Amino acid sequence: MLEIEQRADGTLALAGRLDAAQAPKMQAALDALTGAARLDCARLEYVSSAGLGVLLKTQKRLGATGGVTLVNVNAHILDVFRYSGFDQIFRIEAAGA
């Protein structure tokens, strides 16, 4: 399951797993954003490559206007980003940063 909550400042707060099953839901939420995307991953447990694909697509779309920033990323997800080189594509702020 993946829960997506939009806060007053526009940040999307994510909770649960961003996997192949949840990717379409995430895509729909990201497609609704313009300008820049800020994702609070404090309660996000897992990101699969399908999830990375959704983020990549959004980065391509919003790159010129601010791109995607991920905040409060847990150590495991940070590993996924680092092992796949995606830490070089997105602005990432680790948990507690």
Next chain:
Amino acid sequence: MFSAPGPLRSLYTAGLQGAERGMLEAKREVVPRTIGPEELTRVLDVTRKLAARFDLATMLTEVVRAAEAVIQAEGGSLWLYEKERNEVVMRVATGMEPLRMPADRGIVGECVRTRAIINVPDCYADPRFNQAIDKRSGFRTRCMLTLPLVGHDDTLVGVLQILNKRRGVFDAHDEQLAAALAAQCAVALQRVQMIEALVAGERLKQEIAVAREIQMGTLPSTMPTLPGYEVFGAVHPADETGGDTFDFTALPGDRLFVMMGDATGHGIGPALSVTQMQAMLRLAVRLDAGLDAAYRHVNNQLAHDLPPERFVTGFIGVLDARAHVLEFHAPGQGPILHFRAAAGAVDRGMPTTFPLGAFPIDQPKPSRKLQLAPGDVVALISDGIFEWPGPDGGEFGVERVEALLREHYRLPAAQLAALIHERARAFGAAQADDVTLVILHRLAADADADVAEAELPREFAALDAAVALVREFWQRHRLADADRFAVDFAIEELFTNMVKYGGGGTTRIRLRLTREPGAVAVLLVDPDSARFDPTAARPVDLAAPLEKRTPGRLGLPLIHKLVDDFAFDYAGRESRISFRKRTGST
């Protein structure tokens, strides 16, 4: 007069089952009238025809024709019911294009709802009648019999409309006859629909199988030889087709082009992505494009070709076996594990940049170089291993792979790769993602210290693996074949005893060969066994006459004769049996 015999009566009764209820609901008076011989012939003819192996289109035509013939009508049409969309679709009406409409309209809609026969003697006087269809076809419908086609599992297959009785209007007898026919038609139609669905599924399966064959066919079928190195690669797809690949291409000057790729997801799309990447890189390398240029061009081509959410993590490198340098780009591929034999430690390298196809690039980031010392191993492993799901929600992880590298780096590359895959399999139930393992092993300068190992299940069939291990070991060390026989014999004898008399269960028997100066040391370990000392077995009088000799007692004494230093050790249910074979070089 004709009195219906058994088969026809059952046909007739079966026909009524679907429509009977409808007729009762419509409070029609059922007029029993025996079926005449001509009608019987027509019904039987239709039944025979419907049993043939038609495709759906032919079957639809046949059903309508059958209805026209049996009921003596001028025309007919058949609506198939689609439950998901709650629509009816007409694929056949003499001389008409397919037509689709909501399943709650007009006379057909009423028939779908009530599943009752509807007999309309004068269509243009009935407000439910849709004149638009007549306008489209140019056919003028005078009277109409509408019947539900109910399948054997009581689901609605469609609605059959029989138009314009040749003489007069449809009567209760026609209704009976049509109901019998409708039941036959419904079952026949359902059968054809099921077969077509099965065939479509089968065709897709075959296409996927072909795609897999093509993709797996692009993988190297034999591993290249590189002086002082041993290299190995394997792909284990999770689905019928995988998104992983690897490649080796020999380059002049004892250099080897090494590539692996892992496309997002698995299935045909990713399989095509990695196959395309592999083909482009092969071409670039053959054209001597240079590492940076090959990487940049392939990245930019993939960025152009792939859908925006797709990417490929990859490793593109050249191993120089003279300089012992592995130079590479690792776009999105990590961790890159480098076991350093001298330190007994594993370095965890991160990707050099983001994945292939994510964005076009003008200038690639600089490549990275690894210096390989004797005994070093570089393991390129797709995330299918690291993220192999465990029983408790955990993953196999990088640490476990690193531990295996530290412990088993001396194993032949193929065995090391197999061991890592096997340990992941044992860790979690099912493989969730494609797995690719590429092992680059710089052989230790002191090749005499080399070791080969296998863990064998407790079954006689595992002997093949033991024999293969010995043969490979012998070839690698260029040992005399004559010495191998003795080792095979001793291993077979000891292993067979362990299978027969050991503790059973799932524990495995470990076999280890170690090259020593002038000898090969063999160790067999059974972790769960009763104490039995094969070296202490009573000698058999080999000189005894044939009638006094018993089979099966010869093995152990022969081992004493064939090999050296035959020894046994036992502690805590673990048996360790070892021997040496002195060897001459070829």
